[in-house]
Amino acid sequence: MAIDLRPGQSLFTLVFRRMRSPLVALITVYAVSVLGMTLIPGIDDQGQPWKMSFFHAFYFVSFMGSTIGFGELPYPFTDAQRLWVTVIIYASVISWLYAIGTMLALVQSQNFRRARGEQSFTRKIKRLREPFYIVCGFGDTGQSLVRSLHLNAQRAVVIDNESERIDLIDSQDWDYTLPALFGNADESNNLSKAGIHHRNCKGVVAMTQNDNTNLQIALSAKILEPNIKVICRAQTLDAERNMASFGTDLVVNPYETFAEDLVLAMEKPSMYLLERWITAPAGTELIDPVFPPKGHWILCGFGRFGKAMYQRLLKHGNPVTVVEAKPGWTNPPKNTIIGRGTEAETLQQAKVKHAVGIIAGTNKDVDNLSILLTAEQLNPKVFSILRQELAVNHHVSRAIKPALLMDHSEIITSRILENLITPLTGHFLRQARLQEEQWASVLVSRVIALLEDEVPLTWVLSIRKDKTPAVWEQLRNNHDVLLGDLMRSTTDHLINLPCIPLLLQRRRKLHLLPDEAMPLKFGDRILFCGRDRARNRMNLICSTQEKLHFSQTGETRSDGWLWNLLFNRDQEKPQSMLDHIQKNGHKKNKKKSKTNG
C-alpha cells in the first residue's frame, strides 16, 4: 500500500485521506438503512398501521449496525420490515469491516509508522528546553559519545540511516529521552528536522564511518547555521584538511591522534601520562605510565591507521617493517612483507625477535588479537599495541593486556568531550605540550601525592555571583581573595585541600599552574585537578562567607544576620542598608514633588 506522504503533512490528514471512502460508505449505508426503516409501514400493538419515525429508526439502526441487537423495537416487525432489516444487517457489517480493515492496514503500513515516528520526533525536538547536540551516526562511537554527553548533563539528538539502530534506542535504557530520526544525515532537510535551527541547538557532530558523508554534514551545517559548533570525524589527512578548510570547529582523526600520542609517550612519558589522567573519565582506575621503546617496530596492516603510525614512527627515527596482506590495495613501502601477520612465519620474517614493538593495526579484530598472541610467543618482551575496531570486542581486548590499546571510539569521544564540555582542559593540554618533560614529571609527582587509586578529577571553578557567591561578595567589597584561600581545609586552615590549580583563565589570558598567592578577579575561570573531597570543600568555601573567612584567617566568625545587626560586627551591611534607605527616601521625595507639581 503506497501512501503519498509529503513533508509537513500531518498524521490526521494522512488518516482521513485513506479513510475517506470507508467513511462515505458507512454514512451512506446508515442513511439508506434509516430511510428504509422510516418508509416501510409496520403495525403497532393495537394492530394499527404505524410508521417508524426518524428517531426510532436511527435508534434501531444504531444498535443493529453495531451488532448489539436489542430486538424488534418498539413493536414486533412485519415481514416487509424484516426483509429490509436482513438487507441492512449485511450492508452495515460489510461497511464496518471495510472501515476497520482499511484502518488496520493503514496503521500497520511502513509509511504510517515512519510518519508517526517522525511526528513524535518533531514533537520531542520542539519540546527540548535544554541545549542539545545533533549526533549524526549512532554506531559505537556515536553511542559512546551520547552516553558521555548524558553523563555530563548534555542532551543529544540522533540521526542514523540504519533503522535497527534507531529501533534499538527504544529498547535501551537512556537517562533522558533520546530523540532519534531515521534518515541520511547528509540530506540537509534531515538536519533541519533534527532541530539545527532550534535556538537550543549548540552543535552538530558528524560521527559516521564515511568521510564523505561527514564532510557533507559539516558543510550543510555550516551553511544552514554558520554560528553553531560543527565537529567532524575524519579518517584521512585529506578529509581532515578539507573539513578544516571551511571552518569546521574541530576535526578528530583518531588515527593521527593516536599516532601523535604514541610519539608523545616515547619522547615525554610524563607528559603523556598527565594527559591520560586528565582526560580519562572520572572514576577510571589509575593508569600506569607506559614507556614505548625506540627502535625497530613491526607494523601489521597498512590501512589508514597503519599509514598514520608509519609516518610518525619513521619521522622520529624508528625503523619500521610493514606486514600487509593485500599490498595491491594499500600501496605499502617497498620492503613490505606480504602476509597477514597472524602466522609465526611472517612475523619471523619481519624479525620479531629483534623488534622492540609490534602494532596489530589491521581492520579485523580477530586478526589483531591473533597477531599479538603469536608475537608474544615469539618475543615476550615486545611492546604491543592493539587496534580495536568494534566495541563488542572490548572484553577480549582488555583481557589480552596490550601495552597500549587503540580504541578509536574512545579517542574520538574524549577529544570531543574535551572540546564541548571542558574547553579549559583543552587549553591546559595545549599549553602543557609546549613545556619540557621535566616540568611534566614534577607535576605528575605532585598529582600522585594527592591520589589514591583513581585518576584525578578535574573541575572548573568560575568566579561568578551564582557559582561562588561568597567570593563574589568579598570582591565586591574590595577585599582581596587569593587563589590559595579557596584551597584550605575547612577544619584547619594551615592544611591544603588535595587539589592543584592547573590553569587560570582571565579574559583572553591563560596562566599555567597559577600561584596560590594570586588574587582572584571577577570572571576568572580556574581548572583544578584533585580528589572529589577537595571539590566539595571548595564549593562550600566559595558559597559560605563563614567558611571563606575561616580559610582566609583561621578565625571562626558567627555570620548570623541578627547577630551582625545587633552587634554591628560587619561594617558593610549597615552601610549598604543605609544607602538603600537613603536612595529610597530620595525616590519617595521625588514622587511627592511630582504629585505636588
Next chain:
Amino acid sequence: MNLEKVVFAFFILLALTLNFGFFLGKMTNPVEHSAYALFAAVVVSLIATVLKIGHRTHVDAFLLATSLVADLQLVTACLVWGVVVYGMGIDMNAHYMSIIVSLSGGALLANIVSVIILMIETATQRL
C-alpha cells in the same frame, strides 16, 4: 475531466440544494418542513464534510470549516426536533419549528459560502 472533482462538487452543491429545500416554506408551519428533507440534508452534508477532509491548501481548510458549521447547525436542528417530540413529548408546534428552521437557515448560509468559494477556486484555476 476528473471524476473525483465531479463527485466533490456534486456533494457540495447537493448539500446546498437539499438544505434550501428544507428551508423553503413558512418558518412556523411544521407541515411545510419535511423531516425527510432535513434527514437528506444532514446525510449529504456529512458526506461532503468527509470529502473535504484531507486536502491541504488554505482554501481547502476554509471549505472544511464551512462544512463543519453546516453540520453543527443541521445536527443541532435534528437534536432539537428529537428532544422536543420524544424527549419532552410535545407535538411539533410553531415555536419549536421556527427554531429548527432558523438553525437550518444558518446551515444554508454556510453552504452558500462553501459553494461560492468552490466557484471562485474553480474560476481561478485554469482559464
